[in-house]
Amino acid sequence: MFSYPQTIGSGTGRGWAQVSPAISYAFGILSWRALNFVIGLGRRIIEWVWQRIKALFVITARFQKGDQAYDWLMLLLAEERVWASSCDFKVVTRSSRRRWGIKQSPHALYGSPTPSSLKAGDHGSTPSRTEYVPQYRSPHLFRYKGHWFEIDCTSEREGHSRGFRGRGGHRGSQRRSVYSFRMSTLNDLVESARKLYLEFSQPHVTIRQPIQPYQEGNWSHVVTKYRRPLDSLIIEESTKTMLLDDVKEFLGSESWYTDRGIPYRRGYLLHGPPGTGKTATIYTLAGELGLEIYALTMSEGLINDAGLKALIRAVPSHAILLLEDIDCVSHSLRIEQDEAMNDPQSRPVSKSAVTLSGLLNAIDGVGTEQGRLIFCTTNHLNHLDPALLRPGRMDVKVEYKAASQAQARTLFTSFFADHTGSSLSLHNNTTKPSPESAAVAAAEVEELAHEFSSIIPPHEFIIPDLQGYLFLHRKDPQAAVNGVQEWVDAKMKERNERKQRMIAKRKKRVGVISEAMKMRK
Numbered sequence: 206m207f208s209y210p211q212t213i214g215s216g217t218g219r220g221w222a223q224v225s226p227a228i229s230y231a232f233g234i235l236s237w238r239a240l241n242f243v244i245g246l247g248r249r250i251i252e253w254v255w256q257r258i259k260a261l262f263v264i265t266a267r268f269q270k271g272d273q274a275y276d277w278l279m280l281l282l283a284e285e286r287v288w289a290s291s292c293d294f295k296v297v298t299r300s301s302r303r304r305w306g307i308k309q310s311p312h313a314l315y316g317s318p319t320p321s322s323l324k325a326g327d328h329g330s331t332p333s334r335t336e337y338v339p340q341y342r343s344p345h346l347f348r349y350k351g352h353w354f355e356i357d358c359t360s361e362r363e364g365h366s367r368g369f370r371g372r373g374g375h376r377g378s379q380r381r382s383v384y385s386f387r388m389s390t391l392n393d394l395v396e397s398a399r400k401l402y403l404e405f406s407q408p409h410v411t412i413r414q415p416i417q418p419y420q421e422g423n424w425s426h427v428v429t430k431y432r433r434p435l436d437s438l439i440i441e442e443s444t445k446t447m448l449l450d451d452v453k454e455f456l457g458s459e460s461w462y463t464d465r466g467i468p469y470r471r472g473y474l475l476h477g478p479p480g481t482g483k484t485a486t487i488y489t490l491a492g493e494l495g496l497e498i499y500a501l502t503m504s505e506g507l508i509n510d511a512g513l514k515a516l517i518r519a520v521p522s523h524a525i526l527l528l529e530d531i532d533c534v535s536h537s538l539r540i541e542q543d544e545a546m547n548d549p550q551s552r553p554v555s556k557s558a559v560t561l562s563g564l565l566n567a568i569d570g571v572g573t574e575q576g577r578l579i580f581c582t583t584n585h586l587n588h589l590d591p592a593l594l595r596p597g598r599m600d601v602k603v604e605y606k607a608a609s610q611a612q613a614r615t616l617f618t619s620f621f622a623d624h625t626g627s628s629l630s631l632h633n634n635t636t637k638p639s640p641e642s643a644a645v646a647a648a649e650v651e652e653l654a655h656e657f658s659s660i661i662p663p664h665e666f667i668i669p670d671l672q673g674y675l676f677l678h679r680k681d682p683q684a685a686v687n688g689v690q691e692w693v694d695a696k697m698k699e700r701n702e703r704k705q706r707m708i709a710k711r712k713k714r715v716g717v718i719s720e721a722m723k724m725r726k
């Protein structure tokens with residue numbers, strides 16, 4: 206009797222049913238792995254081909270943060286609104302002149318004052334500006350003058366991984382890949398960026414300061430100030446003209462120096478009491494001549510010889526290297542000597558980590574002979590080592606003093622120049638003064654300026670002191686003249702009292718030290 210192998214069949218069917226999920230699972234894994242392998246291989250092949258294409262056809266230009274070209278490029282990219290579609294921002298309350306092209310609501314740009322800001326003394330007249338600064342974490346493709354470019358950012362410290370890592374003083378080097386067969390495209394981009402930067406920074410003076418680690422010669426901390434008109438600098442006209450002409454002549458005589466084998470650099474030493482306009486002179490000259498300032502303050506004591514050398518080497522030609530408080534360098538040696546001799550009268554002063562030989566080597570070193578203008582300032586000329594003052598290092602020396610009567614007069618006139626039509630003969634008159642009445646008022650200001658300056662004792666007050674006083678009477682020049690004698694007397698009395706207190710303090714200190722020395726003997 207034929208019986209259909211139901212049981213067998215059903216048994217076999219059950220077996221297959223048990224085995225097939227495992228097989229299909231294994232098959233699934235295998236095919237998934239195979240697919241992954243194929244995708245990975247495909248990706249690698251594409252990458253390999255892309256690298257070959259890049260190596261053959263793409264020109265890569267690197268821009269280093271801290272270098273001028275980096276700033277040119279950044280400005281051009283901001284102007285081209287390359288980051289307009291960025292989704293990653295740093296929100297800052299400082300204001301910069303860069304136009305990132307980010308759409309913001311008007312409220313975001315000038316935030317309305319908050320109750321806490323009002324409490325803190327901000328009465329809402331100058332609300333703080335918030336700015337959305339795009340972060341450059343991902344590569345950007347952009348088109349400029351018909352050519353495609355890619356901008357990518359990498360950190361040199363962190364190897365060659367992607368992403369911008371400019372935190373904590375890390376160097377951020379920008380790599381830009383140019384999709385073009387021609388070098389001329391790259392040149393064109395850099396030249397356009399340079400021109401744009403020059404045009405953009407014309408009304409400003411750029412001051413660069415170094416960031417740590419100084420050994421890397423990184424000047425990426427940038428401060429900009431509006432150019433100061435030459436007239437606003439109140440020093441002797443002859444000094445102003447001499448400095449300006451000297452710098453101009455130097456900048457135009459490179460071949461003269463190279464033909465004679467003389468290092469193409471020029472040193473200027475501006476010395477005098479604090480607040481007499483030394484730094485203001487350098488900023489004014491830089492603005493007038495369109496030069497950037499690379500500023501180092503020697504009294505901060507953070508920079509050592511190696512750092513100074515690297516920083517000075519990184520300053521480009523036709524720029525001003527400003528070394529402020531240069532006496533601190535020589536002074537560190539003096540103090541060490543004083544301490545060694547156990548001199549009780551040596552006063553504590555700011556000490557620089559830079560040694561005199563380190564400074565001299567840095568000034569004379571490689572790179573400084575390429576059109577470098579070195580401006581040094583000091584409050585203590587007598588603390589400077591003669592080696593530093595030698596011609597070739599310091600070629601021009603200018604002494605600054607507290608204001609002369611002529612300076613006080615110029616200050617008064619320029620201070621009230623805008624008020625000639627309103628504060629004197631046309632006081633309380635809201636209509637525009639006629640040229641005749643303005644001329645009369647100007648003559649009156651001149652007369653008052655003469656009277657004012659005759660009361661100011663020569664070389665006793667610095668310009669900021671006088672500015673502070675005039676500011677109190679900024680709407681009334683006559684009142685400024687009326688009160689000046691009383692102000693001078695009060696200030697002189699205060700100064701004398703302070704001097705007496707200091708003398709007494711020093712005497713006491715010397716007494717204590719000599720007593721201690723006697724006891725030791």
Ligand SMILES: Nc1ncnc2c1ncn2[C@@H]1O[C@H](COP(=O)(O)OP(=O)(O)OP(=O)(O)O)[C@@H](O)[C@H]1O
Pocket residue numbers: 437438439440477478479480481482483484485486582583584605668669
């Ligand atoms: N002769 C001047 N003409 C115009 N402004 C001046 C003059 N002297 C000082 N000032 C003003 O006083 C302030 C301090 O001046 P500045 O910093 O140039 O002094 P300094 O001599 O460099 O002082 P320090 O030795 O402390 O560095 C500045 O705001 C500057 O504008």
